[in-house]
Amino acid sequence: MSGADWLADAVLYEIYPQSFADSDGDGIGDLPGVIAHLNYVASLGVDAIWFNPCFASPFVDAGYDVSDYLRIAPRYGTNDDLVRLVDAARARGIRVILDLVAGHTSVEHAWFQHELNASGPDPLGDRYVWCEEPPAAGWGSDLAGTPAWVRSPGPRPGYYLKNFFDAQPALNFGWTEVDPAEPWRDGTDAPGPRRNVESLKEILAFWLDRGVAGFRVDMAFSLVKGYDGEAAQRRSAAIWREIRDWLDVSYPGTVLIPEGREPRTGQRLAFDADFLLVIYGEHASLFDNGGAGLLPFHPQRPAYFDADGAGSTDLFVGAWEAIQADDPGRLVLLSSADHDFDRLCCGPRTAEQLGAALTFLLTWGTVPCLYYGDEIGMRYVPGSPDVEGAVCNPTYNRAGCRTPMQWDRSANAGFSTAEPDRLYLPIDPDPERPTVADQEDDPASTLALVRRLTALRRQVPALRTRSTTEVLHASYPFVYRRGGTHVVAVNPRREPATAQVISIDTAEVLVAQGLRLSADTLALDGFGYAVLAVRTTAAD
Ligand code: GLC
Numbered sequence: 215m216s217g218a219d220w221l222a223d224a225v226l227y228e229i230y231p232q233s234f235a236d237s238d239g240d241g242i243g244d245l246p247g248v249i250a251h252l253n254y255v256a257s258l259g260v261d262a263i264w265f266n267p268c269f270a271s272p273f274v275d276a277g278y279d280v281s282d283y284l285r286i287a288p289r290y291g292t293n294d295d296l297v298r299l300v301d302a303a304r305a306r307g308i309r310v311i312l313d314l315v316a317g318h319t320s321v322e323h324a325w326f327q328h329e330l331n332a333s334g335p336d337p338l339g340d341r342y343v344w345c346e347e348p349p350a351a352g353w354g355s356d357l358a359g360t361p362a363w364v365r366s367p368g369p370r371p372g373y374y375l376k377n378f379f380d381a382q383p384a385l386n387f388g389w390t391e392v393d394p395a396e397p398w399r400d401g402t403d404a405p406g407p408r409r410n411v412e413s414l415k416e417i418l419a420f421w422l423d424r425g426v427a428g429f430r431v432d433m434a435f436s437l438v439k440g441y442d443g444e445a446a447q448r449r450s451a452a453i454w455r456e457i458r459d460w461l462d463v464s465y466p467g468t469v470l471i472p473e474g475r476e477p478r479t480g481q482r483l484a485f486d487a488d489f490l491l492v493i494y495g496e497h498a499s500l501f502d503n504g505g506a507g508l509l510p511f512h513p514q515r516p517a518y519f520d521a522d523g524a525g526s527t528d529l530f531v532g533a534w535e536a537i538q539a540d541d542p543g544r545l546v547l548l549s550s551a552d553h554d555f556d557r558l559c560c561g562p563r564t565a566e567q568l569g570a571a572l573t574f575l576l577t578w579g580t581v582p583c584l585y586y587g588d589e590i591g592m593r594y595v596p597g598s599p600d601v602e603g604a605v606c607n608p609t610y611n612r613a614g615c616r617t618p619m620q621w622d623r624s625a626n627a628g629f630s631t632a633e634p635d636r637l638y639l640p641i642d643p644d645p646e647r648p649t650v651a652d653q654e655d656d657p658a659s660t661l662a663l664v665r666r667l668t669a670l671r672r673q674v675p676a677l678r679t680r681s682t683t684e685v686l687h688a689s690y691p692f693v694y695r696r697g698g699t700h701v702v703a704v705n706p707r708r709e710p711a712t713a714q715v716i717s718i719d720t721a722e723v724l725v726a727q728g729l730r731l732s733a734d735t736l737a738l739d740g741f742g743y744a745v746l747a748v749r750t751t752a753a754d
Pocket of ligand 1: 275278279378473553
């Protein structure tokens with residue numbers, strides 16, 4: 215079975231390891247904590263867990279600054295714990311996907327320390343990009359609002375190129391153009407870049423040998439640098455193509471998921487899916503209501519899944535249809551939220567409004583990815599403190615979506631036995647905060663709805679990724695038909711909404727809240743949703 219085959223039918227669950235479950239009372243989540251909650255994860259009906267980086271790190275960027283790719287960070291446990299976790303998950307039909315930070319390391323990585331402590335270039339080829347003086351233009355100017363070059367703290371003189379924060383030096387995968395005037399630009403086939411590509415394969419092999427099913431690749435298209443950003447992305451994609459060819463022979467069935475959308479190069483694609491990221495406008499047009507601040511990446515617009523009903527699905531549907539037109543059958547991942555921005559429950563959006571969004575997420579033709587805690591409606595906690603690089607700028611605080619999982623009403627919401635001031639981040643202080651325990655046996659809960667929807671997705675092939683998706687009514691309510699046999703309708707706004715789209719006599723209601731069917735009219739109360747089995751074709 216190819217990786218894409220199982221991914222197509224999967225629901226993913228993203229676990230932020232430091233915030234899920236703390237087994238040893240140090241205030242930080244860990245792998246044994248996840249193992250202890252695997253029955254819960256299985257009860258959600260998910261097929262794979264994606265873990266954010268859990269490797270040795272000084273945690274300047276919450277683990278996206280890796281100091282040893284081959285070692286689980288001691289705060290999370292040991293390599294053996296990861297193997298135990300993979301086995302225990304597999305016993306429950308769940309695969310494990312790790313996060314590969316391919317474009318940069320920590321300054322504490324031995325590779326960087328070696329080059330930092332040298333007096334000049336490594337005769338085997340530099341793994342990082344060093345220059346004596348940053349160029350005045352282009353790569354000398356700005357990356358994400360801060361200088362791209364960081365002055366070397368020595369002994370090696372000069373500057374190194376970073377990829378994100380200063381403590382994350384960019385690995386050298388070469389440049390799209392070389393120029394004798396800028397000798398620090400290696401070609402992509404130079405010894406340094408080649409060493410790094412081979413090292414990526416070794417890292418992948420190391421964890422695949424321990425049973426993981428694949429990788430989400432952080433900043434996947436940032437490997438090759440260039441003055442023409444798009445050309446550089448395409449050249450990065452070529453490296454992934456090479457890695458995919460190697461995987462197909464050595465580890466067939468491995469899933470590779472990029473952070474973002476894979477650039478089209480005319481070659482066979484290297485990744486198994488495109489990821490319509492939370493920070494992309496398409497995702498934001500559905501869910502981002504500004505409650506987590508302003509993202510610098512796209513203009514703020516009303517979110518479709520908000521009570522005011524001022525949003526539109528056009529941008530999202532257009533992007534999804536464009537990908538399908540480019541590459542029929544291409545998988546597209548869509549998450550409820552992720553560790554880089556907000557949550558489904560954010561700003562003015564309340565728990566009662568989540569049913570429509572979750573019904574959409576779990577019945578559309580994308581591959582759904584649930585961010586831990588979204589299944590109980592945990593909220594983005596505004597004003598959370600800046601921990602491990604969570605705050606990127608004053609209006610961009612990622613900590614609010616990274617707060618500890620809320621298990622029950624015991625101390626620290628059951629996340630940890632540590633003193634509250636030792637927790638990774640404070641628990642949501644709201645006394646009404648949702649918990650797993652409160653929702654566990656409540657058939658009207660968000661958790662129950664998620665379980666019902668994932669079960670339906672498993673039972674009904676028409677609701678999965680590879681069946682057709684046709685939009686029948688694009689605004690409020692949003693109505694679409696799956697596989698010719700099922701109709702889904704969601705009305706995330708406060709006001710009721712109706713659509714003349716369906717012959718109701720033959721409908722079987724599988725999931726519904728606030729649904730009223732009469733003659734040829736489908737009406738949904740505010741915040742309503744419905745999944746119907748239909749035996750007749752929908753009206754135009
Ligand atoms: C990705 C990660 C983010 C991290 C950054 C740098 O965008 O999702 O959390 O800070 O890469 O590695």
